[in-house]
Amino acid sequence: MSAAHGTIGGAPRADKAKGVVFKGLLLFSLLIGFVTLIVLIVDVANDGLGKLSWSFITSFPSSLPSRAGIQSPLVGTIYLMLITAVVTVPIGVGAALYLEEYADRNRWYNRLVEINIQNLAAVPSIVYGILGLAFLVRGPVGLGRALLAGGLILSLLVLPIVIIASREAIRAVPPSIREGALALGATKWQMIRRQVLPASIPGIATGSILALSRAIGETAPLILIGAIVFVPFNPSSLTDQFTALPIQIFNWTTRPQEEFKLLAAAAIIVLLGLLLTMNAFAIWLRNRYQRRW
Amino acid sequence: MGAGAQIARRLTTSRRRTGETAIKYALMGCAAVSVLTTVGIVVALAGPTIEFFQEVSIGEFFTGTDWSPLFTPSSFGVLPLIVGTLTTTFWACVVALPFGLGAAIYLSEYARPRTRQWLKPALEVLAGIPTVVYGYFALTFFTPLLQDIGLDVTVFNALSAGLVMGIMILPTVASLSDDAMTAVPHALREGAFGLGASRMQVSTRVVVPAALSGIVASFVLGISRAVGETMIVTIAAGLRPSMSINPLEQIETMTAYIAQVGIGDVPTGSIEYKTIFAVAATLFVATFILNLISIRLVRKYREVYE
Numbered sequence: 071m072s073a074a075h076g077t078i079g080g081a082p083r084a085d086k087a088k089g090v091v092f093k094g095l096l097l098f099s100l101l102i103g104f105v106t107l108i109v110l111i112v113d114v115a116n117d118g119l120g121k122l123s124w125s126f127i128t129s130f131p132s133s134l135p136s137r138a139g140i141q142s143p144l145v146g147t148i149y150l151m152l153i154t155a156v157v158t159v160p161i162g163v164g165a166a167l168y169l170e171e172y173a174d175r176n177r178w179y180n181r182l183v184e185i186n187i188q189n190l191a192a193v194p195s196i197v198y199g200i201l202g203l204a205f206l207v208r209g210p211v212g213l214g215r216a217l218l219a220g221g222l223i224l225s226l227l228v229l230p231i232v233i234i235a236s237r238e239a240i241r242a243v244p245p246s247i248r249e250g251a252l253a254l255g256a257t258k259w260q261m262i263r264r265q266v267l268p269a270s271i272p273g274i275a276t277g278s279i280l281a282l283s284r285a286i287g288e289t290a291p292l293i294l295i296g297a298i299v300f301v302p303f304n305p306s307s308l309t310d311q312f313t314a315l316p317i318q319i320f321n322w323t324t325r326p327q328e329e330f331k332l333l334a335a336a337a338i339i340v341l342l343g344l345l346l347t348m349n350a351f352a353i354w355l356r357n358r359y360q361r362r363w
Numbered sequence: 364m365g366a367g368a369q370i371a372r373r374l375t376t377s378r379r380r381t382g383e384t385a386i387k388y389a390l391m392g393c394a395a396v397s398v399l400t401t402v403g404i405v406v407a408l409a410g411p412t413i414e415f416f417q418e419v420s421i422g423e424f425f426t427g428t429d430w431s432p433l434f435t436p437s438s439f440g441v442l443p444l445i446v447g448t449l450t451t452t453f454w455a456c457v458v459a460l461p462f463g464l465g466a467a468i469y470l471s472e473y474a475r476p477r478t479r480q481w482l483k484p485a486l487e488v489l490a491g492i493p494t495v496v497y498g499y500f501a502l503t504f505f506t507p508l509l510q511d512i513g514l515d516v517t518v519f520n521a522l523s524a525g526l527v528m529g530i531m532i533l534p535t536v537a538s539l540s541d542d543a544m545t546a547v548p549h550a551l552r553e554g555a556f557g558l559g560a561s562r563m564q565v566s567t568r569v570v571v572p573a574a575l576s577g578i579v580a581s582f583v584l585g586i587s588r589a590v591g592e593t594m595i596v597t598i599a600a601g602l603r604p605s606m607s608i609n610p611l612e613q614i615e616t617m618t619a620y621i622a623q624v625g626i627g628d629v630p631t632g633s634i635e636y637k638t639i640f641a642v643a644a645t646l647f648v649a650t651f652i653l654n655l656i657s658i659r660l661v662r663k664y665r666e667v668y669e
Contacts, residue, residue, distance in 0.1 A: 089563040096473060099465025100482070100537075102458075103489050106530045110492070113504045164393030172387050173394075185658060187397050192584060192654040193647065194591025196618050197404060199625065200643045204407035208631050226400050233397065259386050280491070287493030290593035290618070294625035316495045323499045323598055331503055338496050349491060353484050 114342070118335030126336055130302040131318060135329035140337050143318035145304045146217070147286050147344075150314055153221025154228065154285045159278050161225075162232030163267075166274075169233070170240040171262055191230035198227045199294025207295045215296040218308040223291050228281040235277020239270035272359035279352040283345045289316040315341045408647060411640035418634060424641065430604040430620075432638045439638070441645060443604035447614035451525040451596050454610055455589040458529025460582050463536025464571075467578075470537065471544035472566045483538070490534035498598030501527040506599065515611055519601030522610035528595050536585040543577020543661075544570050546668045580660035587653035591646060593618040617646045 129139025165187075173180040202223035206213050213219040243266050251261035292314055301313040315337060322334035416424070419439045427440015466486075470479055506523040509516045516522060547570050555569045571578065601613030602623050615623075621639045629636045 085561050085563075089561050092563040092566075093469075093473060096465045096469035099462040100469050102462050103466065103530060103533050103537075104485065107489050107492070109504070110496070110500045113500065114496070117503070161393045161396050164390045165397060168387075168390035168394045172390060183394050183398060185655075186401050188658045189651065189654045190397055190400060192587055192591075192650065192657070193404070194593065194618065194650055196591070196593045196621055197408075197643055197647050197650075200621070200640065201400070201404050201407045203625070204411070204640075205403060209407075229397060229400070257380060257383055259383050280487070283491055287491070287495070289493065289495040290597075290622060293622050296625070296628065316493055319499065320495050320594065320598070323495070323502065331499075334499055335503075338499060341493065342496065345491060345493070346488070349484075349488055 111342070114335045114338050116335075117332050118337075118339045121332050121336035122339055126333075127340065131300065131313070132302070135327070135333055138330075138333055140315065140318060140340060142301050142304050143313045143315045143337070144340065146301075146312040146314040147316075147341075149217055149305060149312065150221050150224055151282050151286050153218065153308075154224045155278070155282055157222065157225035158229050158232050158281065158285075159274075162229055162278070162281075163236050163274055165229075165233045166236035166240055167262060167267075170237055171258070171266065187230045187233055191234065194290075195227055195288055196290040196294060198223050199291035201226070202291060202295045213309060215311050216309040217305045217312040219295050220292055220312060220314070221308075223295060224285040224288060227288060227291060228285045231281040231284060232278055235281065236270070236274045239273025239277065240266060242273060243269045269361065272355055272361075276352045276356040276360075279348050279355070283348040283352075286314070287316060287341065287345060289320050292317055293320070315344075404647065408640055408644040411637045412644040415634070415637035415641040418637070419641075428606050430615075433624075433635060437634070441617075441642065443606050444615060444617045444620055444642065445645075446606050446608060447521065447596075447600070447604065448590055448616040448618070450521045450608050450610060450614055451528060451600055451616055452586060452589040454522055454525025455528040455532055455592075456582075456586060458526055459532040459536050459585050459589070462529075463533045463581070463585065464540055464578060466533065466537040467540035467544060467581075468566050468571070470541045472562065472570060483541075486534040486537060490531075490538070492531070494531065494592060494594040495598070497527050497531050498524075498595045501595055501599035517601075517611065517613055519599060519603075519613040520611055521600050521614045524596045524598075524600035525610065527599065528589055528592055531592070531595065532585045532588050535588060536581045539581035539584060539661075540574070540578045543574040543581065543664055546577070546664060547573045548668060574664060576660045577664040580657045580664075583653050583657040583660065587650045587657065590653070591618060591650050593622050597622045617642050621646075 126139045127144065128141050129137060130141050131143065132138040165183075169180070169183065173183070175181065202219055205211055206219040206222060207215060211219075247265050247269065248261055251265045252258075256264070301311050305312045319334050319337045319341065322330040322337065325331070424439055424441050426442065427438060428442050429438040429440045430443045431438045470482060474482060501523045502519075505527050506516060506518065506520060509520075509523055514522070551569055551573060552565050555565045560569070596616045597619040600616060600619065602615050602619060603613045604615045604620070605612065607614070621643055624635055624639045629639075
């Protein structure tokens with residue numbers, strides 16, 4: 071900041087003024103994000119509230135803007151969330167338990183797993199779409215544009231988030247709890263099942279809900295596995311075609327007609343409502359049940 | 364973990380417990396899923412990418428300045444997509460890096476613990492807004508706003524997409540930089556305060572330098588996010604490959620190209636199908652290098668302070 075005086079200290083009054091300006095800049099940095107968030111919400115509400123109605127939620131997508139609704143995208147999103155939860159939570163918690171309770175950090179393969187998870191958390195989501203396209207939709211598994219393919223790709227996408235959050239929750243359980251259980255003659259798995267897991271469930275649940283809210287907001291991987299088609303029906307099995315809320319929002323946003331943009335805004339309100347509810351629930355869970363040791 | 368594992372070893376009975384061993388391997392299998400995902404990505408990308416380079420020379424791909432794979436005569440120079448990606452990434456960084464760092468300094472050095480307690484989850488909400496929503500915002504609100512303040516931007520432009528992407532990445536940079544700065548021991552701050560330094564001096568000359576590797580790690584991860592971000596640029600930056608770095612014009616990024624082709628139904632094995640794998644492989648390698656640098660740097664500050 072001030073190259074003028076090299077040592078710490080200096081003219082007190084000038085420093086005080088500079089300190090105030092500096093703090094102002096920091097506050098501005100922090101507020102710019104929140105202000106944008108508020109402007110975004112107001113803008114979307116402005117555009118979309120007029121279109122939002124019960125019939126909008128219960129109607130199927132249509133080429134006529136006045137009749138179009140989001141029933142099949144909303145149902146698709148809920149199914150995707152369920153598949154992702156069923157697949158990713160057990161695997162994620164299992165991996166976290168292995169890394170925290172069993173893995174010997176000095177082994178190269180365990181270190182590889184750790185770096186691998188950190189990297190996977192930052193791989194662009196569209197690359198996961200490529201993985202789904204090559205293996206699940208076409209290639210060896212050949213599910214086609216099925217609901218299951220979408221759910222599995224989202225599961226892999228958020229798996230690193232679940233693992234990282236679960237590890238933190240497991241690590242927060244103090245070693246004395248483990249030692250106590252072992253001293254009483256519990257086997258390692260008994261100790262984990264009856265002491266470590268129950269104590270870390272609030273943290274795991276919070277992390278999992280946040281991961282699921284990330285999953286249902288994803289668009290890019292679903293585009294690649296071909297979910298961007300007209301689907302005016304709810305999927306009735308795992309191998310059915312599907313659509314999802316973000317896909318429908320993208321579809322409507324990219325249409326030139328103004329009318330469809332308003333529909334996109336209305337769908338965004340529903341999606342954001344769903345996400346904010348999930349986030350609020352996750353934060354409430356964390357504050358309500360998290361134990362401080 | 365460490366201590367627990369040692370105690371467990373000392374206390375194990377001489378009798379082998381097969382159930383316990385089976386559980387260990389089952390959990391190990393869960394961890395292996397993440398490794399298999401990476402292997403799967405590499406394998407998925409490698410096959411069609413190799414086939415692509417049998418038809419198009421590596422030289423043409425990386426030095427060609429014309430990307431028109433869907434036209435005849437076709438041309439496969441990826442540079443316009445890379446230039447487009449760098450342009451939007453640059454404008455995202457203009458927002459995300461300085462303001463992300465500023466927000467982090469405020470959180471770690473200025474905010475009271477109670478304020479911090481609700482500011483951090485609020486930042487998480489900002490980070491949790493789906494990118495398709497940011498894309499809508501960039502296209503229908505931010506671009507018209509730029510036009511209103513007199514900038515000569517087209518309907519699709521790199522500037523609006525880049526700046527909005529910067530807002531999207533800001534929480535990531537802020538949160539990771541904040542982690543790095545809160546890991547700096549209090550003794551360092553107290554020493555500086557004791558010498559008469561002001562809060563600003565402590566922040567800029569003690570805490571930021573001490574946390575520098577973590578801050579740089581957050582910057583690198585932010586850049587990686589910007590390079591790989593798809594929906595905002597697909598919706599708001601356009602789908603016309605261009606060598607121009609003028610942010611007021613329409614461009615196309617690598618991710619937007621992949622999405623554009625993904626929207627259509629491309630026959631497996633066609634050259635168009637292979638192009639998205641070649642572009643995605645380029646994207647994957649670029650973000651992989653950035654992620655590794657970031658992971659390295661985080662580890663560095665953890666080793667020093669934790």
